Amino acid sequence: MGDADAADENLIPDLSVLAEAPDSAFSSGYLHTQCNFEIVIDNILDLTHTDYLHANSIAGTGMTTSSKPVTRETKDGLRVEWLASGIPLSPFHARLYPDIERADQVVRMDWYAPAAIRLDAIFMPTGQPEEKGFANLNLHLMTPETKTTTHYFFAATRTYQLEDEALNRSVAEARYKVFSTEDKPILNLVQERMGDADFWDLKPLLLGVDEAAVRARRWIAKMP
Template sequence: MSTFVKNAWYVAAWSREVGRTLLSRTLLGEQVLLYRREDGTPVALVDRCPHKLAPLSLGELKGDHVQCGYHGMTFDCTGTCVRVPGQQNIPPTARVTAFPLVERYGAVWIWMGDPACADIGTIVDVPHYGDPDWGLVDNQYLHFRSNYLNITDNLVDPAHTTYVHKNTIGNAAGEDVGVKVEQGDAHVLAYRWIRNAPPVPLVQKMANFSGMTDRWQYYYLHLPSTSYVDFGCIESGTEPTEDNKDRGFRSFSFNFLTPETETTTHYFWLHLRNYHAHDSAVSADVERLMTLTFEEDAVLLAYVQREQERTGVREYTRLGIDNAPARIRRMVERLIAQEAPLADKQGDARTTADACGA
């Protein structure tokens, strides 16, 4: 059974990847063609000609239209066939699905579920994006050979950092400080405060704290698969308002996971920080360190995926640290159940709002 939530916005590509050449990408198990119209508007169509199933991405752009590279059928950006070479009539089956798109945060977001449910208000909010006082590292991408839910497990699991990331961001300090978990309608949050502690090495290097600090780590998972980590510290005893946290040492790390297949995932990420915002050497450091860290996860999770496939089992033992991951999986299962085709529910008075998960 599919583990994909269809009624959600996913990053299909960074904006700069989509242009006047045909880009083919597998998203949620479907082959998708991406390009821009002459006016710059992005377009997404199923990358498959309805005639002999040739990938349209092997064809050519003709203005705003795509011409199949096999027999020349031509489709507009709504997926409607506008030309069949050699015949006048256009068969009613001669069309391809077009997907709603929106550009935000330097990325092209795609909606592959019921178009009636596509509400751009459900895209996660990225605080301080575009704020000149905050340093941005974006346009980042990794490919994970793992189902996306193994990655969401990992991204709300602070405990693994001590072991998986001992060469990068992990350290033993604070490992006994408990993690609290909260759940909202569309998110799960795992968080902890480490109070009255000396600043960690990164903070010592980047900021000037004379005394002890209160440090926070908030790991959010916005359903189905956007993760972000709000990390920072303030002088011990400072009231932890949002403004005070913004005046302290703070970063937001966003990971936008888009399932590619059931066993692979596109991993787009960006990072915002309020320290040394305009220092390109610091940006390069952030990029290098985050990439190394995420690659450590990617290596481990590829092995996890392999063993899951070999055994047909996801886990034999559940631990206390699995609280947040288990909640996410239950919430995702509920979303998928809500999306079960209306046709399967004869006599059921479900509305579109139900199917959209509203």
């Protein structure tokens, strides 16, 4: 685990939004993945996969594939933002808000080096400000176990229907199903295809949407 005396609590990211969430609007989960932790980071930082892999569950709106992410460096890592206007709601949110046909959406991710990601997904009726939106606030935390296995922890809260415990259970169950049956199999297969090879030795074809993931990998490579 390293030198305990070198630990600096000031480097812990501020995730108090989760600690302050009521039990009726908070949930968490865990998966043991058979892949390197950086593959999990790749998956989250490039959200274009959601319009394909999660088309029938939590995405499928065309939000990520129709917009261009903006990535910038912060003192702790990276911030990535996706903005889209006038898109349909995801199947999940369409069931919650059947009267809303189109919405504007922002997804804002903060990657804290080396392996924590806060992801805020906010949607609001088209033309309304972000403050009027419905926000899902998520944490993804990856702890390497071995070179090819990872402890993947996740947690979430929201800014709407905070007292609805039934909704909270439904959200938690849906998220776990999506992560375990859609994301995890793909991540494991990526690792299986890569084998023991170094990522860069495979000479990957890099696309524009890979910017955040590539910058994160290069940041991690420079860390002591």
